[in-house]
Amino acid sequence: MFDDMEASNTLMNEYKDIDHGQDIDFTAKVITKLFWPISEVKMCILPSSVENAFKRFKEFYKHKHPARVLTLNPCLGFADVKATFYKKAEGSNSLKEETKILTVSTYIMCILMRFNEADTLTYKQLLEDTQVPDRDLKRALMSMTMGKQAQRILSRVGTSRKIEDADVFSVNDTFSSKLDRIRIQIVSAKAGESEPGRKETYSKVDDDRKHEYEAAVVRVMKSRRKLFHNELITEVTKQLQPRFMPDPIVIKKRIESLMERKYLKRDENDSRVYRYIAGPPWP
Structure with missing residues (x-):
């Protein structure tokens, strides 16, 4: 296992030396499945920028190790997402930008990046667009829609305590925090769950x-x-x-x-x- 980590660090250093065209800062930990007790999980649909970054790394890895197969485990990854909230300036109708860095799981990253394409999305749309497993998607959305209004990353419109297919989500521009970098924790159980x-x-x-x-x-x-x-x-x-x-x-x-x-x-x-x-x- 320790050999895996050392080899992975060396591999990433080699990759970053030759790949300077990334639009995101992509880092992978390459481990040997044989030696790690990690369950396989269903792959979700990554944002195109992340997918392209992984494809470039995958091609680099395949060139070095033609006989090996490289796969991603979305349950183990995380990302720093730059989020911009548009607030109304005091005494004016103009909008003021406020930027935060959100440290999130891979699943939450996939959800948030969908709001670059649409202002509002239903639960059913997010499920289809991200392919995040139903249970994990609901937990991720609850993590971003719970608490006081100013503490919610997303706003939710729904008629039930439980998240349903028709629930509508949007970015909460009233979100506020004194911190510039915020870690979004996944809830351990769903609110209103039986x-x-x-x-x-x-x-x-x-x-x-x-x-x-x-x-x-x-x-x-x-x-x-x-x-x-x-x-x-x-x-x-x-x-x-x-x-x-x-x-x-x-x-x-x-x-x-x-x-x-x-x-x-x-x-x-x-x-x-x-x-x-x-x-x-x-x-």
Whole structure:
């Protein structure tokens, strides 16, 4: 895994040295699917500028590695989007531009970029135009339409607490923030969601995090080779804290699962110690 990251950084440096015509600052982390416990997800429709940037990088990569196949995972990406809001100037009918940098997920980037083409879009239109999975699209839109009016990136017109196909969305020009750079967090559960739907959302989050837990354990153990149980819990917690607050009980369960699949084993002389062993390919 560490070899992957080092090779990826070298690859991107080589690419940026020869590609100076990008209209966006594109960076990719190239990892080997065999060694990373990451689930495959359905690809969404990227904005044309992003799609073109990826195609240029893909051609560069294919020239260096003709036998390999390069794919994008939209669940792992993020983007800095320059957003301009047009506010009415005080005492005048003229419009004043206010620009913010929004740090968002790939899915939210795809949604926001659609508003360069239209002032208003229905949920159904966004679903068709972006091909973001229904559940993820609703979570992304809720993240941008919740809270006080001045805190919403998008305005929503709808008759239900839940997002429906006919709901209409537009850029909220009354959005206001003292910060120049704002991170948009994805909500963990949908507002107004039924109990079965909420459980389904929690289950998806837990399933996604299961892979993050296991990836963190493998990264630590591959680097350290041998660790006491408490040391491993501490190291994994440090790695995951920037993304979410990890649960030590869940870490323990994922360690046990990795041992069952022959990625780790207990030391023969001390059951409190784990040793890293070369496991089978990730499914």
